Amino acid sequence: xxxxxxxxxxxxxxxxxxxxxxxxxxxxxxxxxxxxxxxxxxxxxxxxxxxxxxxxxxxxxxxxxxxxxxxxxxxxxxxxxxxxxxxxxxxxxxxxxxxxxxxxxxxxxxxxxxxxxxxxxxxxxxxxxxxxxxxxxxxxxxxxxxxxxxxxxxxxxxxxxxxxxxxxxxxxxxxxxxx
Ligand code: S3P
Numbered sequence: 426x427x428x429x430x431x432x433x434x435x436x437x438x439x440x441x442x443x444x445x446x447x448x449x450x451x452x453x454x455x456x457x458x459x460x461x462x463x464x465x466x467x468x469x470x471x472x473x474x475x476x477x478x479x480x481x482x483x484x485x486x487x488x489x490x491x492x493x494x495x496x497x498x499x500x501x502x503x504x505x506x507x508x509x510x511x512x513x514x515x516x517x518x519x520x521x522x523x524x525x526x527x528x529x530x531x532x533x534x535x536x537x538x539x540x541x542x543x544x545x546x547x548x549x550x551x552x553x554x555x556x557x558x559x560x561x562x563x564x565x566x567x568x569x570x571x572x573x574x575x576x577x578x579x580x581x582x583x584x585x586x587x588x589x590x591x592x593x594x595x596x597x598x599x600x601x602x603x604x
Contacts, residue, residue: 427498428597429516431575432527433565434504434545435538437589441527441581442501444590452498456506460487468503472546481509488512492519505547507571517574523600525593526575530582535561576600 428445430438439455446453460483461467471480484506491500492515507513507524516524535558542548542557547564551557572578577596581589598604 426597426601427492427495427500427519427522428593429500429502429522429524429575430527430593431502431507431516431524432504432572433529433534433561433568434547435534435541436504436527436529437581437586438501438504438527440586441589441593442499444586445593446499448590449499449594452495454491454495454498454500456484456488456491456501457503459491460484460503463487467544469544469546469549477546481505485510485512489515492516492522496521504568507574508568513571513574517576523577523597524575525596526572526578527589527593528572528578528580528582530580531558531562531565533582534565 430442432438442455443453457468460471464471464483466474468480484503488506507516516522535554538545538548538561539554539557542551548557548560551560577600579589579592579596581592584592
């Protein structure tokens, strides 16, 4: 089974995914990194130079390649991946793929994103913490119903990366009847 991690920007998909893959001895695939490698540009450069529509098209294509070729991997999506096109349906229809939503409360999320906002084109231009919070509240509200369609969900608001990775491993193994 592949484990697909989804959730809002800053929820820890990449860090938790890497830790989970190490802990379970699995391959780790970070979709954003793969897009950057395949296109030879950073996500910010792709948005700036080619636009959001181009990015979403490539994101979809590369997601399909990953889902069709991997088995037993931990796959961290981008925050927008399940939102666009048929991506969520693709993920849900794959029999060898279990999706986990990393849910996080607004306060820790905004704190984290404020520090990291420069690498994220959707929020890089926001110039105050208050404006970022307002944006994130609205945006997460719009997206949450999609994230909630994941097979499983974990609230990672109060968890360290290591704790969150263990929590995902635990819920996955329970779901699989392994423990
Ligand atoms: C996006 C999230 C980013 C990246 C791109 C768009 C989004 O990934 O794919 O900037 O639409 O939420 P992270 O969730 O890894 O930051």
